[in-house]
Amino acid sequence: MLDFRPGTPPESRPSPPTAPPRRSPVSHAVVTGCVGSTLMVAAILCRFAPMPVTMALSLTGMGLVVAAWLLLGRRHRQLPPRSLYAIAAAWSLPLVAATPLFSGDVWSYLAQGLIAATGQDPYTLGPLQALGAASPVTQHVSHYWVETPAPYGPAWLTVSRTVAGLTGEHLVTSVLLYRLIALAGVALIAWALPHLARRSGADPSSALWLGLLNPLVLWHLVAGAHNDGIMLGLMLCGMEIALRGTDRGRNAAGPRIAAGLTLLTIAANIKVVGFAAVCCLAAALARRHGRPFLTVLGMLLGSATVTVAISLGSGLGFGWIGAIQSSTAIHSWLAPTNLVGFLIGAIGRAAGTNLTDTAIEIAVMLGAAVCAVLVARLLWAMYQGRLGAIRGLGLVFAAVVLCGPIVQPWYLLWAVLPLAAAARTRRNRTVLAVISALIAVALPPLGASAQLIIVGYLAAALLLAGIALLHRSELHVAQAAPIPRQRTISPARQGVPRGWSSVTPW
Incomplete structure (x- = not known):
């Protein structure tokens, strides 16, 4: 193996030329996401830029984050959960310092908390009636909700009342507290997703990429500070803890199931839609016990007991049950049932008749009936064991969102997060990623x-195309650049007789 022929000593031989180091696709995606998140926040916080420039740059930042997320999806299995947690923190950090984005619901939270803190009933009074038009909080509430009572459960109103008691009408401090609450929910999601993925036979890194790093989580739970964050965190943790109880013996199962059911019920008392998770857990546990009827009855009675305790213990009573309908006062253009009503209304206007409101009411009732049938079939499939508890939870929420009377972009997370934890095939992950990217x-x-938004999207598309072309050209040049070759010195010039090797052959 060794060449003892005379030649150039090893220490005097020139080292072979090396290609310039290239950034890995993972690090490139991470940096791109950080740049996009920072650009979006910086454009919005800049007070001197014209509104068209602000809109174009913020949308460009959004596009960079979504592109980075999709690019990272090609390599996410190479990363351990700890690295994905670090990436999520890096992408979220600029958004924590931003004003509430994508929605002004946080101002409604503060107004409803102030109403409860002043001893008034937030389930019968809106911000305008209770706080007055001169209140700075009322002035920040959207005109859609300024006269609308609170549609949230007593658990959330208790949190909002506590925040209002601590901050009063101080807007900045209130937003920071609500954002901390949302971040606590995101932390619970980050803990639950890999555990639920292992339980479902899915890859934990895939669940974290598709769920925790999802742009919808960054936009609406971190930047928007929606109460869906803490609701989803409690719900996913409750499912994991309760299902862990089924893995233990009978003595250890009871406390774990009770703790999980309590977390699910608290989540449902933040947003009533969380009661769907209680039904899913009851269906999953009924299959594993010999008395399914008694199991389901015990779960429902236990959840009802916790709900009564929260309603009475908070002093807010049961007015939230009648106030739930207040959230459907606005016709959401994303809801399929409303789209059907809008289409029929447009046809009616062409014929000289106003049918929009009536058509939407009928479509909403039909949607509720279809939703009841779909949810019943899914619960039955979970009870029979043909559908896993986590995937079934995601499909139940998908039916609720698609058939519901109002749909917001962050509502999609109700279904995406459980389905991300249960996505075992590449096809399922691709479908969820494409839907999330489009909605994001x-x-x-x-x-x-509308005109400014259209101009902003067109300008952002041009900027993103330019960035992509520039990156592609730089990559092409880097790949096409020849590696500098070392000049070969003949043996005679090195003082080596001709015919003798000056380089050791390997």
């Missing part, structure tokens, strides 16, 4: 006129 770019971070 469908709503701008700031409200503006």
Whole structure:
């Protein structure tokens, strides 16, 4: 193996030329996401830029984050959960310092908390009636909800009342507290997703990429500070803890199931839609016990007991049950049932008749009937064991969202997060990623006129195309650049007789 022929000593031989180091696709995606998140926040916080420039740059930042997320999806299995947690923190950090984006619901939270803190009933009074038009909080509430009572459960109103008691009408401090609450929910999601993925036979890294790093989580739970964050965190943790009880012996199962059911019920008392998770857990546990009817009855009675305790213990009573309908006062253009009503209304207007409101009411009732049938079939499949508990939970929420009377972009997370934890095939992950990416770019971070939004999207598309072309050209040049070759010195010039090797052959 060794060449003892005379030649150039090893220490005097020139080292072979090396290609310039290239950034790995993972690090490139991470940096791109950080740049996009920072650009979006910086454009919005800049007070001197014209609104068209702000809109175009913020949408460009959104596009960079979504592109980075999709690019990272090609390599996410190479990363351990700890690295994905670090990436999520890096992408979220700029958004924590931003004003509420994509929605002004946080101002409604503060107004409803102030109403409860002043001893008034937030389930019968809206911000305008209870706080008055001169209140700075009322002035920040959207005109859609300024006269609308609170549609949230007593658990959330208790949290809002506590925040209002600590901050009063101090807007900045209130937003920071609500954002901390949302981040606590995101932390619970980050803990639950890999555990639920292992339980479902899926890859934990895939669940974290598709769920925790999802742009919808960054936009609406971190930047928007929606109460869906803490609701989803409690719900996913409750499912994991309760299902862990089924893995233990009978003595250890009871406390774990009770703790999980309590977390699920608290989540449902933040947003009533969380009661769907209680039904899913009851169906999953009924199959594993010999008395399914008694199991389901015990779960429902236990959840009802916790709900009564929260309603009475908070002093808010049961007015939230009648106030739930207040959230459907606005016709959401994303809801399929409303789209059907809008289409029929447009046909009626062409014929000289106004049918929009009536058509939407009928479509909503039909949607509720279809939703009841779908949910019943899914619960039955979970009871029979043909559908896993986590995947079934995601499909139940998908039916609720698709058939519901109002749909917001962050509502999609109700279904996406459980389905991300149960996605075992590449096809399922691809479908969820495509839907999430499309919805993520469908709503701008700031409200503006339709004309300005269209111009902003066109400008952002041009900027992103230019960035992509520039990156592609730089990559092409780097790949096409020849590696400098070392000049070969003949043996005679090195003082080596001709015919003798000056380089050791390997």
